[in-house]
Amino acid sequence: MLKKKIFFIDLDGTLLDVGFGISASMSKKNEKAVVEASQKNIIVISTGRKYSKKVEEIAKKTQAKYVACLNGSYILNPINNQILKEEIIQNYLVKDIFKIAQKQKISFSTDNAKHLFGQGLQNQILAFITCFKSFQYQDFKTENAHKILIMSISKKKIVKTFYEIKKKYKGVVSLALVAKGRAIEITNKNATKGEVVKFIANLENFDLENTIHIGDSMNDASTKNIVGTLIALKSGSKNLKKIANKIGPKSKPAGVAKILRKESD
Structure with missing residues (x-):
């Protein structure tokens, strides 16, 4: 049929x-x-x-x-x-975007593992909510990824980060604001x-x-x-x-x- x-x-x-x-x-x-x-x-x-x-x-x-x-x-x-x-997102891009998240003091993860990298109580809270395991920024090891997830309790920081990445990597990655403006999903442009x-x-x-x-x-x-x-x-x-x-x-x-x-x- x-x-x-x-x-x-x-x-x-x-x-x-x-x-x-x-x-x-x-x-x-x-x-x-x-x-x-x-x-x-x-x-x-x-x-x-x-x-x-x-x-x-x-x-x-x-x-x-x-x-x-x-x-x-x-x-x-x-x-x-x-x-x-x-x-995929090449590892050099993963590294660059991780540095942006670290600069903004917001949490960062990739699809490679259920690990959330950040600092302080905020990262621990977000990790608990999302059923991820909390790690410090210095624990992150760069590798290729299919998807990057950036999140924060602060919508203001997420919006600022969204536009910074969008401007810097226009035509390279695709971005979407999700979780009522508290997270960004990033994938290859295709x-x-x-x-x-x-x-x-x-x-x-x-x-x-x-x-x-x-x-x-x-x-x-x-x-x-x-x-x-x-x-x-x-x-x-x-x-x-x-x-x-x-x-x-x-x-x-x-x-x-x-x-x-x-x-x-």
Whole structure:
């Protein structure tokens, strides 16, 4: 059967509508709706999360054909875990961005380990909230990464850091303000959720008009003007809702299920 549409679905704050944070899970209603939609459409899990056993299980439960992790830093087939596309941040860039974070006295992490580098009580608090292990700046060892995460309790410091990195590395990295303005996600310039849409649509020989992205934060904003329809959850980022083609219901309860019932016919 020819598939009608490609649905790109975010996880945190979107498909995962039960619980909070790293322990959030998918409701049975959302799971059932995605499985039903997969019968006539292609499902892609498009997340800022690293590929893990949990993400793999979600992909299999929802019959997703593809999984894009770390905002598109790598795209894989969840059936055999074959990596179809991979983008990294070179170690010299990782080192430079780490120095900027250190200068601003804010916390720094990469996808290589659940380690958060910073100083003082703030770093310990942020590490506790995110289930990372707290380390001092001097413990950091530079290596290639797929994604950098910078965070702070101070929104002012995050915004200042965001624009400093954006100006210095324009056209080199992609940045997104997340966590209600208290964190920055940084990836290779070719690793965005918008690039995921283009890659999968080309792979499947699909017209972009027949693609839909569902998300809640500004790392979903890169799909604007690429995906056929960008749907922002009502409970999501105000800035994302400003640019979205449609505003969906709140993520809880089963917001994705409600969207799919409307859009997958």
